[in-house]
Amino acid sequence: MTADDAAGADSDDRLRSLYAATREIMTATTRAELCRVVVDVTDRVLGYTLTGVHLQGGESGDGHGLVPMAYPPSVRERFEGDPPTYAPDDEVYDVYEQEDPLRLGAVADRPSASHRGVVVPIPGHGVLIAGTEASNDPEGVPLDLVETLGEHAAVALDRLEHESRLNGLHETTRELMGARDSAAVAASATNTAHEVLGLRLNTVYLRASDGDRLVPVSVTSEARELYGDVPDITPGTVGWTAYDADEQRVIPDVRRSSHADRRTSAIRSLLAMPLGDHGVFLAASQRPGRFDDADVALAQLFADTVEAALDRAQREALVRSREQELSRQNERLDEFASVVSHDLRNPLNVAQGRLELLGDDCDSPHIGHLETAHERMEALIEDLLALARTGRSVGETEPVSVERTVVDVWGTIEGGASLSVADEIGAVNADPSRLRELFENLFGNAVEHAGDDVCVTVGPLDRGRSDDSDRGDGGDARGERPPRIDGRIRGGVDQGDGPAGFYVADDGPGISPEGRDAVFERGHTTAEDGTGFGLAIVSEIAGAHGWSVRATDAAGGGARFEVVIDG
Template identity: 45%
Template sequence: MADGIRVLYAGGKPDARGIASGLEAADGSLRVAAAASAAAALDALAEGDFDCVVGGDDPDASPLALFERTRERHPGLPFVLFPADGDEALAGAAADAGVDAYLPHADDPERYAALADRIRRLVAVPRGADGGDASDLGTDVRGEIPYERLLETCPVGIVVLNADGRIEHVNASAEEIFESSRSEMVGRTFDDLEWRIVDWNGDPIPEDDRPLERAVGTGEIVTDYEHGIERPSGERRWLSVNAAPLGSADGEIEYVVAAAADATERRERERALAALHDTTRQFVHADSEVAVCELAVEAAREILDLPINGVWLYDEDENEGILRPVVRTNEADALLDQPTYTGGDSLSWEVFERGEFRVYEDLSAVDGQYNPDSPLESEIVLPLGDHGVMNIGATEPNAFGEGDVALARLLAANAEAALERTAREAERRARARDLERQNERLEEFASVISHDLRNPLGVARARLELLSTECDSDHVDPLARSLDRMDAIVEDVLTLARQGELVGETELIDLAAAAEGAWGTVETEDADLVLEGSTRIDADPSRLQELLENLFRNAVEHGSTASRTTSGDSPEDGVAESGAADPGPDGGEGVTIRVGSLSDGDGFYVGDDGPGVPPEERDRIFEHGYSTADDGTGFGLAIVDEIARAHGWSIRTTESAADGARFEIATDSGD
C-alpha cells in the first residue's frame, strides 16, 4: 500500500468530513475519503479502490443498510460499524449479520485512535514503529483475510473480551458451544448471561478464579482450565479453556482472547469409565449368572444412558440350544416382547455364533431380524463369549455414537469375564458337593473292604502260619503268595475307591522335581532314572506323584532287560511276565527309565528300555483287573489312567526309542 490504508467513511451525523479528518489525524497511515450518505458511499466504492469501509450514522438509512449492500458487491472488504450511540440490540444485529467490527464511540476522545487500531487489524497492516505511515513497509496486503474471518473458521469457540470484561466478538463455534447467539452475547459480560460457571462439583467458581477474568486481572496466559457452564434448566456442559491477554503499546491489557473447546463428551466418557470400573468391582462379588446380568443391564441403563437393553443367556440343556431372556430393563419390557432365540432365526443368534459385535444403524435396511415389525430402529448386539448376548436398542436410527459403542463393548467384556468366573465358581461348588457325596459313599465302601475282606485274610494268614509249623507241605508257599496277592488287590481297590476320578486343588508343578520325589518312594532296585528336560504341569501334587510312582513301579518290577518278552508272551500292566527268560547266574540288568516333556510342550512321557508293550495289548492294559502275570493285580496302570482322566488328560502307550514301553500323557497345560 504505497499510499497507506485507504478507508471510506460513510455517514452524515456528525459531519462526515470532520470524522475523516479526525481519523487521519489519529493515524498518519490512513487515507480517509468521506461520503455523506450510503448512496454516495456505494458510488465511491464503484469508482475507487478501498481497503476498509467505516459506516457511521445515516439519518436516511438503517445502520446496517450500507453494510448489506457493500457485502453484496464487495464480499471480501472489511466493514466497521461506528455509531455514535450503540445499544445491545444494534450490537446483536451487527454480530448476526457478520459485521467485522462494532465500535460505538459516544464522542469518546479516544474514539479515532480506537477506530484506527481496529482498521489496521482488520486489513492486517501493522502500524509503523514511529507511529507514522506504514507505506514504507513495501508490502501490499490487500486481499488478505481479516482476522475475524480467520477466527470464524476456527473449529473451537473463540471469545474476545475487552478490558472491562465485556464480550466483543464470538465465532460460530462459540455460539454452538454456549448455545447462545452473538446478539445474546456481544456487549455483555459472562455474569450478565443466563448461566453459571461451575466447578466439577457444581459449585460456582469465584469471578477472580475464572480463566478469562484471571487473564484480565493478572496479564498471564491461562491454559487447560476446565469448568462447567450450567444453564437455568440445569443442563451442564463442560469446557476446556485457554485464555491470553492482548496488550497495547504501553502495556495496558486491552483484550483477552479465549479458545473454548467442548469437553462434555470427554468428561462424560471419563465419568462413565469410572462408573464402569465400580461396576467391575461389583461383578467380582456377584454369585450367580443372573446377578452378573442384572449388574450389566443396570450399568447400561444408568451409566451409559442406554435404557433399552437386556441379556440373553445360552441354554445348552435344550436339544438344539436356545438364547433365553434373563434380565431386561423396564423400558425394554414395555416396548418389546421377550423372544427366545434359536439357531438362524435372529441377529442375536448370528452374533452369538460368530462371536463378533454388530452395530445396526438402520434396522429397516437389515435382513434376518427376528421381528421385522420391531419398534427398534437401531441396535447394538454384543457377544458374551459362550454365555450369550447383550442387546441394546433405540427407537431412532443412527442412535449410537462411537463413544456409546466403545463403552458398551467394555461393559460387555467385563460382564463376559464375570460370567466366566461365576461359571467356574459354580462348577467348583458342584464338584465340591459331588466330592463330599462320593467321599461319604467311598468311606462306607472302604470300611466294608477293610473289615469284611481284611479280617478273613488275617485269619487265613494266621492259620497258614500255624499250618507251616505243624507240617512241611509244598502248598504253604503258594498259599502265602496268594494271600499276599489278595492283600495287594485289596490295597489297590481301596486306592481306587478312596480317590476315584477326583482331584484336589491344582498348582503348577515342576515335572523333574515331581519325578525325583516319586522315585524316592519306589523300591527301584538297580534301575536308573534319567530326566530329559522338564516342564511345568498344572496338577494335584499328590495325585501326580501317585501317577509317577505307579509308572515307575510298573517299569522297575516288570521292565528288566533280562526279562524280554519271548514269542507268545504278554506283559502284565504293559510289561513282560517275570521269568519269561532266564536272567542267568548274575541276574538281569537294571531298567533305565526316562522322563521328559513332549515335543509340543503340552504334556510329558515316561519311557523305559524294557520289553515294551505289543501293539495288540495296548488298548487293554488300562482296564481294571487286566493282567497277564500270576502275581499282578491289574490295577497299577488302571490307577494311572484314572488319575490322568481326573485331570482332564489323555494317556497313550507307544514304543520308546530303546524299544521299551513309553507312556505319553497329554495335558494341554504344560508351559
C-alpha cells in the same frame, strides 16, 4: 468504508475471536468449567451480558429439567438469586427438545420482555441463553454466531461425556468380570448402563432353557415402571432379530418403524445389542433419535464386555459343576475305600487266622494254595485302595526332583534289580506323594514282568526330538547301552525349563504293539500273581496331573513307559 462494510468487518472479527476461543472450550476438563468458559466467551466476544448455560440434569445429569450451570453476577442480580430451572412445559425447554432457536423480548408476558437476545440449543445437552438489556442490544451479532458457539459447546460436552463414560466402563469392568453367575452379570450390567451410560430404560434378556425365548433377567426400576410387567422377547421382535442375527439394531423412532414392538407408545428410540449366544441388551428412550453414533459405539463396547463376563460366568459355572461332581465321586470313592478296608480286610484277616490254626492241626497240600490265594486277595485290596486314592484330584503341586523321588522309591525295591538314571533328568511340578506312587507302580511292574534281575532306566523326554530318536533307555541312537550300576544311581538334576516328560524303561520281554493300550486297563495283567491295577494307577495319577502316559518299546527290546508332561 460504508456502514455495511464496517458491520461485515466487525462480524469477521467476532468470528475469528470466536474460533480462537474454541480452544479454551475444547480443553475444559469438567462440565462446570466448560460452561463457565462458554459464558465468558458469550460476554467477551459476542457482547451479551445476561448469559447462562442450562444443561439437562445439571452437573451429574441426574436432575430434572434444564439446570443452570454457569451465569455472570448480573444474571443473579436480575433474578435476585439463582436463575430458574426450565421444565418441559417451558419455551426455553422447547429449544432444547426441538433444537430451534428462540428470540427473547418477543413475548410480552415473559420476564425476558425487558431484555433482548436469543436462546440457542446446545444439541443433546441443553441451551445457551445470550441476552442483554433492551437498551444495550449488541448490534451486528448474527444469530448464527451464537448458534456456532452452542454447537462448539455441544462438541466439547460430547467429548467430556464420552471420556467420562469410557472411564466409567473401565472402572466397572472388574465388577462385571467378577460377578459369580449370569444373573449377577445381568444385574451389574443394567446398573452400569444406568449409572455410567445414562441409559435409564434398559433391560438384559438371557436365553431361556427352551431356547425359544429371551427372558428379562435384570430390569431398571424406570423401565419396570414404564413397562409394568416386562414381557419375554420372542421371534419377530426387534430384540429377537438382533439376537438371532447377532447384529445391533438401532430404531431412531419407534412410531415410524414397521418392525419395532409398539406395546408402549411412550418409547420413541430403541437400541438392541446382542450378547452372543447368551441374549440381548435393550435400551430405550422416550425421545426420538436419542442414540447417536457415539452412543452406539459405547453401547457396543459395553455389550462386548457383558458378553465376555457372561462367557466367564458360564465357564466358571461349568467348573463349579465339575468340581461338585468330582466331590461326589470322591465321596463315593471314600465309601468304596471304607468297604474295601473294613468289609473285605476283616473277613480276610479272620480267614488267614483260621488257616494258621488249621495248619497247626493238620498237614494238607491245599493249605499252601489257600495261603497264596489269601496273599493275592491282600494284594488286590492294597491296589484297590491305591486306585481309589488316585481317583481323587491331586493335592498341592510343587517342583519335585525326579531323581530324588526315584532314589527314594528305588530304595524300597528288593532283589537284584539295578537302576540307571540319565543325566539332566530334571524336576516336575507334581504332588510329591502321588509322583512317588507313580514310580512305585512302574518299578513294581518292571520287576513283576521282567524278573528280580531286571535293569531299569529312567530319563527325560528331550524337547523337540521324536520318540524314535529319544532313546536313553536300553540303548541310544548309536546302539550303546548306558552302564548298568547295581544298587547305585547315576545322573544329575537340570532345573532349567523342565523336561517335556520322562520315561521308565526295562530290559525285559517288552509289550507287543497290539497290547500297549490294554495294559492301562483296570484288571489287565499277564503275570500269574498280578492284580492288573498297577499301570491303571499310573494312568490315573498322570491324568490327575494333566499329563499323559503311553507304552512303547525300549531300544533293547524291553518295555518303555513315557509320561508326557509338555505335549
